[in-house]
Amino acid sequence: xxxxxxxxxxxxxxxxxxxxxxxxxxxxxxxxxxxxxxxxxxxxxxxxxxxxxxxxxxxxxxxxxxxxxxxxxxxxxxxxxxxxxxxxxxxxxxxxxxxxxxxxxxxxxxxxxxxxxxxxxxxxxxxxxxxxxxxxxxxxxxxxxxxxxxxxxxxxxxxxxxxxxxxxxxxxxxxxxxxxxxxxxxxxxxxxxxxxxxxxxxxxxxxxxxxxxxxxxxxxxxxxxxxxxxxxxxxxxxxxxxxxxxxxxxxxxxxxxxxxxxxxxxxxxxxxxxxxxxxxxxxxxxxxxxxxxxxxxxxxxxx
Amino acid sequence: xxxxxxxxxxxxxxxxxxxxxxxxxxxxxxxxxxxxxxxxxxxxxxxxxxxxxxxxxxxxxxxxxxxxxxxxxxxxxxxxxxxxxxxxxxxxxxxxxxxxxxxxxxxxxxxxxxxxxxxxxxxxxxxxxxxxxxxxxxxxxxxxxxxxxxxxxxxxxxxxxxxxxxxxxxxxxxxxxxxxxxxxxxxxxxxxxxxxxxxxxxxxxxxxxxxxxxxxxxxxxxxxxxxxxxxxxxxxxxxxxxxxxxxxxxxxxxxxxxxxxxxxxxxxxxxxxxxxxxxxxxxxxxxxxxxxxxxxxxxxxxxxxxxxxxxxxxxxxxxxxxxxxxxxxxxxxxxxxxxxxxxxxxxxxxxxxxxxxxxxxxxxxxxxxxxxxxxxxxxxxxxxxxxxxxxxxxxxxxxxxxxxxxxxxxxxxxxxxxxxxxxxxxxxxxxxxxxxxxxxxxxxxxxxxxxxxxxxxxxxxxxxxxxxxxxxxxxxxxxxxxxxxxxxxxxxxxxxxxxxxxxxxxxxxxxxxxxxxxxxxxxxxxxxxxxxxxxxxxxxxxxxxxxxxxxxxxxxxxxxxxxxxxxxxxxxxxxxxxxxxxxxxxxxxxxxxxxxxxxxxxxxxxxxxxxxxxxxxxxxxxxxxxxxxxxxxxxxxxxxxxxxxxxxxxxxxxxxxxxxxxxxxxxxxxxxxxxxxxxxxxxxx
Numbered sequence: 001x002x003x004x005x006x007x008x009x010x011x012x013x014x015x016x017x018x019x020x021x022x023x024x025x026x027x028x029x030x031x032x033x034x035x036x037x038x039x040x041x042x043x044x045x046x047x048x049x050x051x052x053x054x055x056x057x058x059x060x061x062x063x064x065x066x067x068x069x070x071x072x073x074x075x076x077x078x079x080x081x082x083x084x085x086x087x088x089x090x091x092x093x094x095x096x097x098x099x100x101x102x103x104x105x106x107x108x109x110x111x112x113x114x115x116x117x118x119x120x121x122x123x124x125x126x127x128x129x130x131x132x133x134x135x136x137x138x139x140x141x142x143x144x145x146x147x148x149x150x151x152x153x154x155x156x157x158x159x160x161x162x163x164x165x166x167x168x169x170x171x172x173x174x175x176x177x178x179x180x181x182x183x184x185x186x187x188x189x190x191x192x193x194x195x196x197x198x199x200x201x202x203x204x205x206x207x208x209x210x211x212x213x214x215x216x217x218x219x220x221x222x223x224x225x226x227x228x229x230x231x232x233x234x235x236x237x238x239x240x241x242x243x244x245x246x247x248x249x250x251x252x253x254x255x256x257x258x259x260x261x262x263x264x265x266x267x268x269x270x271x272x273x274x275x276x277x278x279x280x281x282x283x284x285x286x287x288x289x290x291x292x293x294x295x296x297x298x299x300x301x302x303x
Numbered sequence: 304x305x306x307x308x309x310x311x312x313x314x315x316x317x318x319x320x321x322x323x324x325x326x327x328x329x330x331x332x333x334x335x336x337x338x339x340x341x342x343x344x345x346x347x348x349x350x351x352x353x354x355x356x357x358x359x360x361x362x363x364x365x366x367x368x369x370x371x372x373x374x375x376x377x378x379x380x381x382x383x384x385x386x387x388x389x390x391x392x393x394x395x396x397x398x399x400x401x402x403x404x405x406x407x408x409x410x411x412x413x414x415x416x417x418x419x420x421x422x423x424x425x426x427x428x429x430x431x432x433x434x435x436x437x438x439x440x441x442x443x444x445x446x447x448x449x450x451x452x453x454x455x456x457x458x459x460x461x462x463x464x465x466x467x468x469x470x471x472x473x474x475x476x477x478x479x480x481x482x483x484x485x486x487x488x489x490x491x492x493x494x495x496x497x498x499x500x501x502x503x504x505x506x507x508x509x510x511x512x513x514x515x516x517x518x519x520x521x522x523x524x525x526x527x528x529x530x531x532x533x534x535x536x537x538x539x540x541x542x543x544x545x546x547x548x549x550x551x552x553x554x555x556x557x558x559x560x561x562x563x564x565x566x567x568x569x570x571x572x573x574x575x576x577x578x579x580x581x582x583x584x585x586x587x588x589x590x591x592x593x594x595x596x597x598x599x600x601x602x603x604x605x606x607x608x609x610x611x612x613x614x615x616x617x618x619x620x621x622x623x624x625x626x627x628x629x630x631x632x633x634x635x636x637x638x639x640x641x642x643x644x645x646x647x648x649x650x651x652x653x654x655x656x657x658x659x660x661x662x663x664x665x666x667x668x669x670x671x672x673x674x675x676x677x678x679x680x681x682x683x684x685x686x687x688x689x690x691x692x693x694x695x696x697x698x699x700x701x702x703x704x705x706x707x708x709x710x711x712x713x714x715x716x717x718x719x720x721x722x723x724x725x726x727x728x729x730x731x732x733x734x735x736x737x738x739x740x741x742x743x744x745x746x747x748x749x750x751x752x753x754x755x756x757x758x759x760x761x762x763x764x765x766x767x768x769x770x771x772x773x774x775x776x777x778x779x780x781x782x783x784x785x786x787x788x789x790x791x792x793x794x795x796x797x798x799x800x801x802x803x804x805x806x807x808x809x810x811x812x813x814x815x816x817x818x819x820x821x822x823x824x825x826x827x828x829x830x831x832x833x834x835x836x837x838x839x840x841x842x843x844x845x846x847x848x849x850x851x852x853x854x855x856x857x858x859x860x861x862x863x864x865x866x867x868x869x870x871x872x873x874x875x876x877x878x879x880x881x882x883x884x885x886x887x888x889x890x891x892x893x894x895x896x897x898x899x900x901x902x903x904x905x906x907x908x909x910x911x912x913x914x915x916x917x918x919x920x921x922x923x924x925x926x927x928x929x930x931x932x933x934x935x936x937x938x939x940x941x942x943x944x945x946x947x948x949x950x951x952x953x954x955x956x957x958x959x960x961x962x963x964x965x966x967x968x969x970x971x972x973x974x975x976x977x978x979x980x981x982x983x984x985x986x987x988x
Contacts, residue, residue, distance in 0.1 A: 107489045109606050109608065113603055116315075131315060135616065157446075
């Protein structure tokens, strides 16, 4: 396989590969999230007995990681590539290695390793066992067999793959600073680099995240999201207008995602003390758990 | 006789779990087989990242047939009892024998347990072990219900004898045992058939898998040191890292690379920690300068380009990591040079414990206490106070945030940058010590004062909020802190009465209760140094027992004298005197504690005891004043002869009441003298 030339080519090759291997190629979730796992196509669909196979790019935001676009490896906004297959197929490791091959990582020339890393998301009440995958000493993916989500045992177990796209692409393309990475084909009439797309936004968001975001407003947003989530889930399962069962899990889960992101923003503003931190995480987890409880009562979450 | 080979082939097993899993496989499998009557000559277990392997040699082909005789109820016993016996033995009435017993005619059952073939037993035991394997953390996968550390892919289970090689029938959660395995994931991924353990190990090696962990780590170490040696360098030994790395590879390939020049100015601790924690690299140092200049990484594959691509990649990752570290270091240096005020201030926002306030408040308490302790450790109070204020400042630094294990180490560097004197800088690093029982104890006065204050504050604070260790639970490591205080005091020979110190550290701590906790730790500490527990009790019962240095001096002196003939006999003499005295006092209802007079002595032997006591008492008094317990005990031991002679020749219960009383009062003098150093009544034997 020839080496890809740009960031987007790597993404497109992954899309094509997982499409060929039976995944539904979904689009990013339209809300701010910290990682691809938060997409309901992972969090909620990992629950219940129904088979599922999906892959998608998810823009992810980690306000505390912002470095004004100056650090070669750190961004407050970056992309993850996420694959979730339920039940995890027996050849998932081989499938994964196949995906590295299509983006130009030759397993006979590189040192690919599965290094223990037990994954846990305290905000989602989720954990799994697996590895971080190393290529020549660099972590290129997270590989997890989900055991629990939202406090529910996963039966069957989903296999989750998460690729940090910028880092992986920089490695494949031989780029030292993320901002120097070709976004599209360097021979295109309008060749664009990562910096052309994201340098300015990194600066803007870093400034806002660290110094400007109105913490009173954020605190209020957090509380409102929490209240709305509980409000949605407290509704009777039968919709009086349509006279049928409609449990509004996804709208409720949106509020959970919102609370989680607002918490991350508050954290970046440095207004959350160590002790409060745990309490906030616990509040988001409580919402995630309620959403999971509701999802397993819906058609998508049952046999 | 047969040989058994088992391989459990899975996705990558965490390095830290492999060795105990192999041990467990061997232990459970051999125990299970022996319990079923299948004995063996030898067994060994092996592990790689993807397999657990067990080989058993000299296994019986079948378990032996067992004959058992069981005595049953009497012939005329109730029907129910007889039926129960039949059920229990699985026999029918006709199989039973009747024999005459002392109590009458009794049923006997002769039970024959036929032997079972090894394949049957192996299959049964292995299935049970796989289904209940003691992984510390295990998982399910796919739609299955089996739990394993990571998905289990195949089972190889072979019984080989001279004539044949048989696959043992095992099936678990859809995995059927066979006679094949696979080689290296990338270099030789195809399946192949194996016939015996020797065949297995040899074919694995051809398929780029070294089965034995020891062989892998020897190879890594040898190759790493050779490569370093060729460059005039030395690999920094790190056995735990070597162990871990050999659990991450089946085919180790050692690659040595250089650290970019721009990072060589970082403290060696930072380089070492960053490379080890993030990349699992060994550090390679220049023996002339002691600086870390290169690294060793261990790949799991041989490549056509001899690892050039892999090394380049690793170097790049390292540079990115070290760029972070350098960024932290430079930021931190700026703050350090500015006097660390910002760091100290930000500790106000760091909660130490929600009932005990912030780190800044804790530092304030430690500072006050450390200053008070300064005199006792012969340190300058002002310097101690200055040190206590900044020893924890590095907790706010970027570097310690990234590498918490560098706390203190970084503090030392930063204190120097901040222009503090060396004593203070050293205290930054040393005030956490000693952490474990074998850790070095600081001996610099400033370090001692702050280390003591740090630990005493921890202990008294948690005591005050009633967070004491219970059973095996000690979340705040209070036992370690107490042992640290004990070692700081004893190994520096400090005079520091704990009771008042504890009270000063925190009035609400319940100093008496905490002192008992200290004494328990102290007992453990002394026991580990070979001091008898009754000696410890005898010394703890004396006044001033919160002065640990005093306590250990007493204990050493007593233990020493007990090891001598005189000492041991003296104790016997003392006990005899004490018993007689106690009985007499109980009987007479008075205390014979004063007024023994030599003029009522009837014999020279009795007079000798008086003189011996006079001289011993004088010596003991003099030596006790300087806490020279050894000399005091030696003086006491000289009483052994006169006391023995006295008991031999003199009858206490004289017909004359006056003389009897005088002798009892004399015994009281013996007792008092003997109790000067330790409470000998607590001694055993």
